[in-house]
Amino acid sequence: MSLVKIANGTVYDPTNNIDGVVQDIWIQDGKIVAPPTATDVRPDRTLDATGLVVMAGGVDMHAHIAGPKVNLARKMRPEDKRLAPPVRRTPNTRSGTVGSVPSTFATGYLYAGMGYTTVFDAAIPPLAARHAHEEFGDTPIIDKGFFLLFGNNHYVLNQIAANEPERLKAFVGWMLHAAKAYAVKVVNPGGIEVWKGGGDNVHSLDESVEHFNVTPRQIITSLTQTAMDLGLPHPVHIHCNNLGLPGNWNTTLATMQALEGRRAHLTHIQFHSYGGGLGEQSQFCSKTTELADYVNAHPNLTVDVGQVLFGETTSMTGDGPLGYYLHKVTGRKWTNADTEMEAGCGIVPITYREKSFVHALQWAIGLEWYLLVNDPWRIAMSTDHPNGGSFLAYPEIIQLLMDRTYRQEVLKRVPPRVLECSVLKDLDREYSLYEIAIITRAAPARMLGLKHKGHLGIGADGDVAIYTPNANKLDMFALPRYVLKGGVVIVEQGEIREELFGRTLYAATSYDDGVLPDIQKWFEEYYTIQFNNYPVDEHYMTNGSTAVACSNR
Amino acid sequence: MSEAAVMDAETRIVKDATCTFCGCVCDDMELTVVGKRITKAKNACVLGKAWFLNHHIEEHAVATIEGKPATLEEGVERAAQILANARYPIVYGLSDTTCEAQRVAVSIADRVGACVDTTTSVCHGPSGMAFQGVGEVTCTLGEVKNRADLVIFWGGNPAESHPRHWTRYSLMPKGLFVPNGRKGRTAVLVDVRKSKSAAAADIFWQIKPRKDFEVLWALRALVKGVEIDPAIEQETGISLAQMQDLVQRMKSCKFGIIFFGMGLSMTRGKHMNVEAALSLARDLNDYTRFYAKPVRGHGNVTGADNVVAWQTGYPFGVSLGRGYPRFNPGEFTTSDTLARGEADAGLIIASDPAGNFSQPAREHLKKIPYIALDPHESETTRGATVHFCTATYGINTPGTVYRMDDVPIPLRPAFDSPFPSDETVLRAIEKRVRELLRERLTN
Ligand code: SF4
Ligand SMILES: [Zn+2]
Numbered sequence: 001m002s003l004v005k006i007a008n009g010t011v012y013d014p015t016n017n018i019d020g021v022v023q024d025i026w027i028q029d030g031k032i033v034a035p036p037t038a039t040d041v042r043p044d045r046t047l048d049a050t051g052l053v054v055m056a057g058g059v060d061m062h063a064h065i066a067g068p069k070v071n072l073a074r075k076m077r078p079e080d081k082r083l084a085p086p087v088r089r090t091p092n093t094r095s096g097t098v099g100s101v102p103s104t105f106a107t108g109y110l111y112a113g114m115g116y117t118t119v120f121d122a123a124i125p126p127l128a129a130r131h132a133h134e135e136f137g138d139t140p141i142i143d144k145g146f147f148l149l150f151g152n153n154h155y156v157l158n159q160i161a162a163n164e165p166e167r168l169k170a171f172v173g174w175m176l177h178a179a180k181a182y183a184v185k186v187v188n189p190g191g192i193e194v195w196k197g198g199g200d201n202v203h204s205l206d207e208s209v210e211h212f213n214v215t216p217r218q219i220i221t222s223l224t225q226t227a228m229d230l231g232l233p234h235p236v237h238i239h240c241n242n243l244g245l246p247g248n249w250n251t252t253l254a255t256m257q258a259l260e261g262r263r264a265h266l267t268h269i270q271f272h273s274y275g276g277g278l279g280e281q282s283q284f285c286s287k288t289t290e291l292a293d294y295v296n297a298h299p300n301l302t303v304d305v306g307q308v309l310f311g312e313t314t315s316m317t318g319d320g321p322l323g324y325y326l327h328k329v330t331g332r333k334w335t336n337a338d339t340e341m342e343a344g345c346g347i348v349p350i351t352y353r354e355k356s357f358v359h360a361l362q363w364a365i366g367l368e369w370y371l372l373v374n375d376p377w378r379i380a381m382s383t384d385h386p387n388g389g390s391f392l393a394y395p396e397i398i399q400l401l402m403d404r405t406y407r408q409e410v411l412k413r414v415p416p417r418v419l420e421c422s423v424l425k426d427l428d429r430e431y432s433l434y435e436i437a438i439i440t441r442a443a444p445a446r447m448l449g450l451k452h453k454g455h456l457g458i459g460a461d462g463d464v465a466i467y468t469p470n471a472n473k474l475d476m477f478a479l480p481r482y483v484l485k486g487g488v489v490i491v492e493q494g495e496i497r498e499e500l501f502g503r504t505l506y507a508a509t510s511y512d513d514g515v516l517p518d519i520q521k522w523f524e525e526y527y528t529i530q531f532n533n534y535p536v537d538e539h540y541m542t543n544g545s546t547a548v549a550c551s552n553r
Numbered sequence: 554m555s556e557a558a559v560m561d562a563e564t565r566i567v568k569d570a571t572c573t574f575c576g577c578v579c580d581d582m583e584l585t586v587v588g589k590r591i592t593k594a595k596n597a598c599v600l601g602k603a604w605f606l607n608h609h610i611e612e613h614a615v616a617t618i619e620g621k622p623a624t625l626e627e628g629v630e631r632a633a634q635i636l637a638n639a640r641y642p643i644v645y646g647l648s649d650t651t652c653e654a655q656r657v658a659v660s661i662a663d664r665v666g667a668c669v670d671t672t673t674s675v676c677h678g679p680s681g682m683a684f685q686g687v688g689e690v691t692c693t694l695g696e697v698k699n700r701a702d703l704v705i706f707w708g709g710n711p712a713e714s715h716p717r718h719w720t721r722y723s724l725m726p727k728g729l730f731v732p733n734g735r736k737g738r739t740a741v742l743v744d745v746r747k748s749k750s751a752a753a754a755d756i757f758w759q760i761k762p763r764k765d766f767e768v769l770w771a772l773r774a775l776v777k778g779v780e781i782d783p784a785i786e787q788e789t790g791i792s793l794a795q796m797q798d799l800v801q802r803m804k805s806c807k808f809g810i811i812f813f814g815m816g817l818s819m820t821r822g823k824h825m826n827v828e829a830a831l832s833l834a835r836d837l838n839d840y841t842r843f844y845a846k847p848v849r850g851h852g853n854v855t856g857a858d859n860v861v862a863w864q865t866g867y868p869f870g871v872s873l874g875r876g877y878p879r880f881n882p883g884e885f886t887t888s889d890t891l892a893r894g895e896a897d898a899g900l901i902i903a904s905d906p907a908g909n910f911s912q913p914a915r916e917h918l919k920k921i922p923y924i925a926l927d928p929h930e931s932e933t934t935r936g937a938t939v940h941f942c943t944a945t946y947g948i949n950t951p952g953t954v955y956r957m958d959d960v961p962i963p964l965r966p967a968f969d970s971p972f973p974s975d976e977t978v979l980r981a982i983e984k985r986v987r988e989l990l991r992e993r994l995t996n
Contacts, residue, residue, distance in 0.1 A: 066863075068959055070863075071859055071862050071863050072689075072959075074862045074863065074866050074867075075681065075684060075685070075858065075862045075867075075868045076684055076685055076688055076689075077685070078685055078866075078867055078880050079685075081866045081867075081878075081880075086877035086878065087877065088876045088877045089663055089664070089666075089873070089876045089877065091990065091991060091994055094660065094663050094864070095663055095865075095873060095876060095877040095878060096864075096865070096866065096877070096878065097865060097866030097867070097877070097878050099866075101866075102866070103862075103863060103864055103865055103866040103878070104863045104864060105864065106866075127693065127960055128959070128960070128961065130953065130961040130963070131859070131955075131959070131961045134652060134656075134863075134953065134961065135863050137656075138656060138863060138864060154729075195842075196696070196700070196842065197700075197730075197807075197842075198807050198808065198841055198842050211730075324838060327688075333686065333687050333688035334687075334688040334690070334835065335684075335688040335689050335690070335691070336688075336689075336690045336691065336692075336838075336844075337689075337691050337692060337959075338691075338692035338693065338696050338844075339692070339693050339695075339696070340692075340693045340694070340695025340696045340698070340699060341695065341699075347688070348688075526695065526698075526699055526728065526729055527695055528693070528694050528695040528698055528721065528722055528960075529580050529956075529960060529962060530569040530580050530581055532568070532569045533569050533571070533580050533962055533963055
């Protein structure tokens with residue numbers, strides 16, 4: 001039994017419509033409880049939050065923090081870490097390296113140090129699910145889960161081509177269960193298979209994927225429907241075709257339209273909002289207004305941004321042909337790692353320069369998205385860590401959103417042509433603390449279907465971030481006064497006080513096991529490991545797990 | 554009960570077990586286990602059969618201190634004292650144990666500020682450095698099985714070192730886009746000697762020793778359309794026409810791959826040789842899909858790279874001496890810290906540096922206190938201050954290993970061992986080390 005009282009803080013809890021109300025928060029055994037009615041109840045610990053801002057712990061719904069792609073990037077880039085101050089060992093905590101791809105222990109401490117307590121890795125190939133879980137076992141403090149790559153999986157493509165939706169549903173349910181994954185991820189549907197087969201990519205929704213005779217459109221709609229039919233807590237999570245290419249906004253819009261009202265999440269939307277001729281840099285421009293208008297008018301859609309920030313980072317993606325493209329554009333070293341039957345992967349170092357027209361425009365487009373989506377509940381903060389920049393940049397994004405003077409100052413430094421090609425200079429909107437609480441915790445938790453996260457209502461997890469108000473929002477959010485995980489004070493003024501390990505979150509899918517013999521037959525023909533050695537069992541979740549219920553349909 | 558029934562009761566079949574003898578990590582073993590012996594290892598190659606069938610529980614104390622039998626607790630106490638009191642400890646080996654054990658070993662290294670290094674530094678360390686230089690276009694072995702129509706082995710003898718590489722993954726199997734298996738693939742072997750593997754290759758190049766870089770660089774040039782002087786033949790042993798033929802094949806195949814061995818990474822040029830191979834494969838992606846991969850030796854050396862990388866950010870040769878990870882092969886790699894006489898204590902897991910390091914390194918190891926974990930006796934265990942006799946991974950303990958293509962595979966042990974696992978011993982040492990360090994802080 002432990003009882004914690006956070007006394008007298010100014011609470012921002014959008015899920016429960018609390019906008020800057022001074023009140024106490026009570027946490028018992030890791031969960032938020034109602035204030036005790038008896039007057040003689042004494043908490044085991046009281047944190048005086050007088051004058052401080054109290055929010056639920058942050059939720060990052062799209063980052064790359066574990067698994068083969070992330071670890072390949074760590075191995076490939078010693079130079080990235082040499083330049084960054086390391087995380088030093090203390091009697092209670094482990095050491096680590098930072099840069100754009102922190103080591104596992106550093107990842108946990110740094111997220112927690114910023115007030116984030118739940119993080120999802122957005123792209124794990126099922127064959128490497130065990131690897132992701134092992135890294136999670138060495139990633140302290142935060143709760144975490146991952147999305148599983150399906151958009152180029154051969155069995156998926158076969159079932160779509162054969163028009164077998166029930167079998168597809170059973171397969172996806174089984175896969176999520178076997179990998180202990182949280183959601184269905186679609187990356188460049190069909191395009192990676194084309195790349196792996198020796199082609200370059202697909203370029204539109206209706207191009208056919210060689211050998212499989214399916215189109216990106218079919219893959220998107222089938223998997224979206226499958227995720228809905230399985231009642232997954234998070235709908236399909238889509239990385240559209242043509243990421244990063246001038247003129248790709250048409251593809252993005254076509255993808256949104258193809259969903260025909262079905263619930264879906266479009267990720268790192270910034271990278272998909274470019275005007276201009278396909279592949280032509282000269283007419284590169286922002287199409288955020290057009291796309292945001294569509295999102296505003298279609299409540300079935302949610303997005304996260306994938307904000308670009310200036311500086312050195314690493315591009316890492318399940319989108320193999322994109323990795324090759326970036327290697328060719330930047331001339332820098334390139335890792336490509338393809339997974340049998342399932343997925344691709346590309347990794348390239350990248351430096352976003354303030355003085356580059358393209359990079360500055362990407363930066364502006366990300367901010368346009370935050371400012372042009374009217375309903376903050378449908379947009380989540382992300383840098384697509386580390387693709388647009390490190391998650392450590394979130395406080396800076398908050399400052400850009402809350403302080404338009406600061407934003408205009410940065411805008412003065414970028415190439416003037418950016419002002420002509422985007423509407424950012426005309427956007428006066430400033431986010432309130434309440435809205436920041438929405439896009440950094442309440443909304444991503446809701447999009448993920450995590451009822452016990454992102455808010456401070458009774459029954460929620462006792463994950464709390466407490467900030468010292470400051471006109472400089474970067475400072476305010478970079479260094480919380482306290483962070484609690486499950487009711488335990490783990491961070492005080494940026495220092496880790498206690499090392500504990502968060503849980504792994506996965507979707508509690510059910511599936512029709514009548515399909516297993518067919519899957520097994522396919523599996524044994526093409527894979528190089530044994531069918532029985534494929535599923536990941538609970539013992540990999542060494543620090544506990546929570547199976548999040550699917551809604552019954 | 555009749556004798557036959559007793560036999561029956563004791564005979565068990567373990568399916569989908571994993572052989573950890575080489576980096577192929579074949580997980581399709583069907584083991585027949587009678588009591589505490591494996592009598593049959595279906596699907597295993599000759600090396601795998603020897604690994605399983607010769608395995609037996611040796612008579613040995615669980616721990617020895619300075620050669621005298623001791624209890625596990627006494628061994629742990631002494632080991633923790635050695636490590637906690639060292640000023641420049643090393644943690645080394647790790648490639649023949651589970652990831653679960655490797656994770657604890659790196660934790661110990663972090664707590665005591667050790668240099669942590671694995672056998673990667675003496676096999677494919679240069680390949681890791683080349684990867685840092687130019688990246689790597691790589692894939693899982695199933696991609697090779699399902700798609701590869703041109704398979705090049707460079708600087709290795711897979712027929713004898715990785716007997717099932719060809720049959721299970723790279724040459725023989727029928728795959729999705731290679732329905733005719735071996736017939737649908739061209740196999741090329743490049744080596745300085747005509748090894749047993751040569752017979753199986755469609756094309757065999759015997760190149761002059763220490764000329765790998767020159768050949769690879771010439772191939773790169775030809776791919777890029779640069780003219781090459783026919784004198785290359787005198788230099789390398791391979792004619793320009795042969796090279797042009799191979800370049801033609803490489804550009805026109807659907808899926809090509811170079812599997813390279815220590816003949817590339819550990820001969821003159823080392824990481825430069827591997828950079829040349831990785832760059833060649835990368836360049837070919839302007840024409841087709843082309844990949845390059847090291848053929849890794851030890852059962853879980855790939856897991857060691859992964860664990861050290863995810864915990865510290867670097868794959869091997871990491872110093873934690875300043876309280877955070879630093880990477881410098883040549884400085885923090887164990888053969889070097891020992892040869893220079895720097896290390897003052899060691900924790901050696903499943904490896905035999907006393908048997909196979911350089912003379913100066915072996916001499917220095919003899920002078921310092923160190924702990925060895927190994928199921929078997931070796932030069933290293935015999936010279937150890939503390940030797941823990943541990944259970945054999947995969948045969949006696951569960952856990953995880955990474956195949957040479959980074960695919961993680963679970964282990965299904967055949968039978969229990971009276972000895973503790975590496976992980977168990979390391980956890981006990983870690984716990985005690987932390988207590989000792991905490992005591993020191995409060996005193
Ligand atoms: S190829 Fe290697 S892993 Fe496979 S059975 Fe032989 S020794 Fe074991
Ligand atoms: Zn992403």
